[in-house]
Each structure stands twice: as structure tokens, then as C-alpha cells.
Amino acid sequence: MVVPQYGIKFAVHIITNHFGDRVAKVCECLLRRGPLNRPNIKRYTELTDEQVKNSLLVLIQQNCVQAFIVEQLGGFGDEPRLNTQYVALFDNILHRVRFAKFLTIASQEFDKQCVELLQGLLEHGRLTLKQMFERAKSSEKEGTSVVLDSVRESLSKLATAHYVERCPAPEPLLMAATEEETPARKRGSKSSKLVEEPETIEQRAVAAAAPVETLRFSVISTDSGVHGENNDNNLTSITVGQKRKHNALESDESRTADELTVLYRANFEEFIRHLRHKACIETVRARLDDGAATVLGAMLEATRSSEQKVKTRYSVPLSLGSIYEEVIKREAGRNMTLDHAKASLNQLGYPPLVKESNGSYSIEFEKIIELAQNDEMESVVLKKYGRDAYRIFRLLSKANCLLETDKISDITFVEKKDTLKILHKMWKDEYLDMEKLFMSGARQSVFFLWKVNKTTLSRYVLDEMFHAALNLSLRLAHELDQEKELLNLPADRRTGHLLDRYNRLKKVRILLESSQMKLDDAIMLFHYF
Structure with missing residues (x-):
């Protein structure tokens, strides 16, 4: 792109x-x-x-x-x-x-x-x-x-x-x-x-x-x-x-x-691989449980050396015994039995985040990252358009096909008038694709069909994230520039209202920098992983 x-x-x-x-x-x-x-x-x-x-x-x-x-x-x-x-x-x-x-x-x-x-x-x-x-x-x-x-x-x-x-x-x-x-x-x-x-x-x-x-x-x-x-x-x-x-x-x-x-x-490539593994583990933890996350982390560690040499959408296949051997090396996995590890692998198989073939298991990286991207896009929609829009977007995202306005309204329990308004707004902001279907008969009718184009949307969301990252960085630079003289003062001279201003700047800086870090995690989901 x-x-x-x-x-x-x-x-x-x-x-x-x-x-x-x-x-x-x-x-x-x-x-x-x-x-x-x-x-x-x-x-x-x-x-x-x-x-x-x-x-x-x-x-x-x-x-x-x-x-x-x-x-x-x-x-x-x-x-x-x-x-x-x-x-x-x-x-x-x-x-x-x-x-x-x-x-x-x-x-x-x-x-x-x-x-x-x-x-x-x-x-x-x-x-x-x-x-x-x-x-x-x-x-x-x-x-x-x-x-x-x-x-x-x-x-x-x-x-x-x-x-x-x-x-x-x-x-x-x-x-x-x-x-x-x-x-x-x-x-x-x-x-x-x-x-x-x-x-x-x-x-x-x-x-x-x-x-x-x-x-x-x-x-x-x-x-x-x-x-x-x-x-x-x-x-x-x-x-x-x-x-x-x-x-x-x-x-x-x-x-x-x-x-x-x-x-x-x-070698930036290796650090990004490490951060991708972390994102995969946290996505599984949020969707399933700690046990599944521990098993996935063990599989990632066991296949790390082979992944460094060959970039594929699947990890190298591992047997159940090899996975369990790696699981019990980890502090979080020492209380897991073999049956518990196998149950976690079965959890990871629905949806297929881990693929099983002839008793061997391999990680489907693309599926896990796609789930994380969907979660991020749904979160953006929720913050930007509200809960009704979030339900509509989630339906269309999972359907992965064109749906008519009335059907969307019926499934999401949102009034048709509100549904059309929300759909039109998200379409105008490039979050949705829309097609018109003309039906001829005694009276010509027009039906609006909607779907999520994830490829187009991911590009748009990524650009919005870059925009937000730029704004956060500019805001932080502005805050620090405004209080340049205060920052240059010795610590023993920051008293009274000067100390209040310094503490306020410290809180703002921590907030902006932590927001930058979280936003960068989201950017990596769409641009690197």
C-alpha cells in the first residue's frame, strides 16, 4: 500500500x-x-x-x-x-x-x-x-x-x-x-x-x-x-x-x-518479532484464558529459532510432548498437567488460532493478528460512534458479506431510522462500503447493501493512528516548551505554585507518553505484524 x-x-x-x-x-x-x-x-x-x-x-x-x-x-x-x-x-x-x-x-x-x-x-x-x-x-x-x-x-x-x-x-x-x-x-x-x-x-x-x-x-x-x-x-x-x-x-x-x-x-526485525509474540499472547489471554496464553507462549519460545530463519504464516509443527516440555519450564505452567495443556490447545483450535495435523500443532499467526486488528477497529468504532454503531460494525465485520439495511436493523435491535443514519455516517468516513440494488416492478425500489472492506479500512485506520500519534507528539512538545523555564529551575526552587505547575506538567507528560506507547502498539498491529 x-x-x-x-x-x-x-x-x-x-x-x-x-x-x-x-x-x-x-x-x-x-x-x-x-x-x-x-x-x-x-x-x-x-x-x-x-x-x-x-x-x-x-x-x-x-x-x-x-x-x-x-x-x-x-x-x-x-x-x-x-x-x-x-x-x-x-x-x-x-x-x-x-x-x-x-x-x-x-x-x-x-x-x-x-x-x-x-x-x-x-x-x-x-x-x-x-x-x-x-x-x-x-x-x-x-x-x-x-x-x-x-x-x-x-x-x-x-x-x-x-x-x-x-x-x-x-x-x-x-x-x-x-x-x-x-x-x-x-x-x-x-x-x-x-x-x-x-x-x-x-x-x-x-x-x-x-x-x-x-x-x-x-x-x-x-x-x-x-x-x-x-x-x-x-x-x-x-x-x-x-x-x-x-x-x-x-x-x-x-x-x-x-x-x-x-x-x-x-536488528529491528528481531525486536518487532518479540513484540508480535507479546501481542499474540495478550490477544489470546483476553479472548480465552491464562492457560491458553501460557501454552501459546511456550510454543512461540520453542519455535523462535526456526522463525528467525524462515518467515511463514505458520510456526514449525510441534508435538504435544514438545509443547508440554516447554510449558513446564515456565513459572505459570508448572501447575499445568498434560491434560490441561491439551485442553488449552483444543481451546486454541476454535477459532483455529493453532492448527492441528497428525498430532502436531502449529500457530496460525495471521489469524491471531487478524483477531487483534478486529478488536482494535471495533474499539475505535465504539469510541467514535457509540454502542449501537459498535454492534452494527461487529455484525458486518463477522458477516464478511453484503447485508441489507433492514436485516442489519433486525439483528442488532437498532431502529431502522437510526441504523440508516449510523451506516451512512460510517460509510461517509470510509469505515464501510455501500452498494445500491435497484429492484424493478410495479414500483422501482432501491435497497442499500453494506459491508466492511477490511483491507481498505485497515489503511484508513492506520492513517488515523499516525495522525493521532503526530498530534500526541506535538502536544507533548508544546507542553514541554511552555514550561521550559520551569524545567530548567533547580529542584529546591520549585516551591508553592511553581511546584504545583511542575507536578501538573509531570502528570500530563506521563499521560501523553503512555498514550503514545499504547497507540504505537496499535500501529504495529496494522503495519508490521
Whole structure:
């Protein structure tokens, strides 16, 4: 789908807050116009070549722009020309508001040093191992010391869990674009794709730049091996004597070069997968019970490593015994019997959130996310139009077909006049599709048929969410700017009415920030999961 207009405005607002107006101007140009080379960016933004260059360097450093080289066919008898272009990575820009969530996830699994290392990568975008060490060294407290090996070990832990990866190639080569290729601005919502869309040039550039899987999550270790998921495949035997010394010297040189040149960054994909799992578990908990949520959580954990490598709509099938073995590892599952776990799996089978085949069970991710999306859309309708509209919308959403006005009125017990008024208002706001049916006879009659078009509606709701997220962010910035002088005052001088104002600002800030976090959870449901 085309990136919603308020999605672009929100992304530009994020970049403006983080890097200033000039960098945001270059970013907005790429978001609205698609891939461009430097001369065209300069022409559209009316900035100098140096300003454009510096802005692009910032955006690339922060993983918000990917450079790539396109081979353009020359004229008759001319050689093909290579042209460097730049494309904005919309999703990566939005991830910047989720850094606190990513750090919370890491803090639940790793020690303080790992979390601090990840925080450095999120703040600086890309760092070498040497830069991570220097950063850790500069922040160490008196009486403590940071060893390079301990930083490398922390990096290896994060890479093994896929939370950190090697950076993509700076300028991968793409062959000449074909006519079938869609503009870079267009992308599909993962939850609403009915058919596979052609790859955009943005997707091709990202795929071409990605490191090969054997290197993506690897870190050179002190013993010349490679830490990460491919450790076993990269260890080689070393013969004795001169060959051992020669190999040791080569490995030292290679390791030093790696520390100075290989760049690492946070792997947003893995954090989003973790948040998707959390959303699935909470959806099941709300619809079924804690037992079903515990079993689903166990299945997600058991299939996590395979899901990291292959993206499918189903998880890897698991036997009942394998699922129960994972269930009892969890605190919430230690009081569950095998029969209880099987009963929870049966619950998850109606509606089919977990698919059973020949005694094996696999998770249907799309079904769970669709349920969560429906709940979110119904919640929006309830708040915006009231309880009668909520009942009407829910009926149409479940029916998944055209229904006539009178039938809707009869089923929902809403007066026909009110039903028509509600339906017309929701249709006008693009929440419903409407068709007219003309019946000829003694007197021509017109019947109105209504249905929910979930694909269209999800796009509209997503744009509304981006609009709300932008408004919340602007409101928070306004509140903080209004009380700038108060915030700069020392704490001991905030007394009397100044203290009241400060406490009021604190409450407003907590409210707005918590609303932003909840709204972002909803945005991820429609845009990433």
C-alpha cells in the first residue's frame, strides 16, 4: 500500500526532533518522491551539495536511508552507466520511537553491559567493536575497568540472540529497473496482503545490501573463532609448528581489522518479532484464558529459532510432548498437567488460532493478528460512534458479506431510522462500503447493501493512528516548551505554585507518553505484524 500521508508527516516529525530541519527536509524529499540521486535531492530541496551530503550521511549512519547503485542502460553503442541513489527506510524511521521498548526487552534477557552496549547502538546507529569498547571505557565508574574481551562477549550474546547484526553493504549494485517494478513508496501491510505484490526498489535495495546469513550474526572472537549462530561451521583445525604461528598471526591481523572496520547495528526485525509474540499472547489471554496464553507462549519460545530463519504464516509443527516440555519450564505452567495443556490447545483450535495435523500443532499467526486488528477497529468504532454503531460494525465485520439495511436493523435491535443514519455516517468516513440494488416492478425500489472492506479500512485506520500519534507528539512538545523555564529551575526552587505547575506538567507528560506507547502498539498491529 502507499504510505499514508500522516505516516510520512509523523516520520518527518520524528527526524526533525532527532536531527533538525535540514536533515528532515532531505528525508521528506525521499519519502515523498522515492529513490533519488544527490543532484535531484539538491534540486528538490534547494540545499547545497554539502548540506545534502551531510544530511544523507546522518540518515545512513542512523539506518534511515539506504544507498544503492543502479545500472542504467546507455544510448546506442554507449556503455551502461552506474548511478548512486538513496531511498528512505520508512519503517526504520518509525522504530526510533520504540527504542525504550527495545531496551526493556533486552533488559529482561541480558545483563547491564549488554543493555548499555545495545543502547549505544540505538543512539549512534552504527558502531565498530572498537568504538563500543571506547564508549564503555569512557562511561566506566572509578575503580572499575572494562576489558575489550568482555565487550566482545556482550556483543556476541546479543548477536547470537539476533538482537544485533552486521550492517548491510553501503552501496549494493542493482540491475536496471523493470517496468513491472512498483514505486518505492508503495508497500503492503503484512496482515492484509491477499496476493504477493512485486518487490519495490526499496525492498530490492535492502535485500541486496543484507550480509550473507553466515556472517550476519557473527562476531570475531579472541580465539579466532566466530561467535554467533554459525560458530561450529566457522571453526577450523590448526596444525602444529610454523602453520600454527602463521595462522595465529593472520587471525590477529584479521581480528584487529574486524574491530576497526566491521560495523554493527541493532536488528529491528528481531525486536518487532518479540513484540508480535507479546501481542499474540495478550490477544489470546483476553479472548480465552491464562492457560491458553501460557501454552501459546511456550510454543512461540520453542519455535523462535526456526522463525528467525524462515518467515511463514505458520510456526514449525510441534508435538504435544514438545509443547508440554516447554510449558513446564515456565513459572505459570508448572501447575499445568498434560491434560490441561491439551485442553488449552483444543481451546486454541476454535477459532483455529493453532492448527492441528497428525498430532502436531502449529500457530496460525495471521489469524491471531487478524483477531487483534478486529478488536482494535471495533474499539475505535465504539469510541467514535457509540454502542449501537459498535454492534452494527461487529455484525458486518463477522458477516464478511453484503447485508441489507433492514436485516442489519433486525439483528442488532437498532431502529431502522437510526441504523440508516449510523451506516451512512460510517460509510461517509470510509469505515464501510455501500452498494445500491435497484429492484424493478410495479414500483422501482432501491435497497442499500453494506459491508466492511477490511483491507481498505485497515489503511484508513492506520492513517488515523499516525495522525493521532503526530498530534500526541506535538502536544507533548508544546507542553514541554511552555514550561521550559520551569524545567530548567533547580529542584529546591520549585516551591508553592511553581511546584504545583511542575507536578501538573509531570502528570500530563506521563499521560501523553503512555498514550503514545499504547497507540504505537496499535500501529504495529496494522503495519508490521
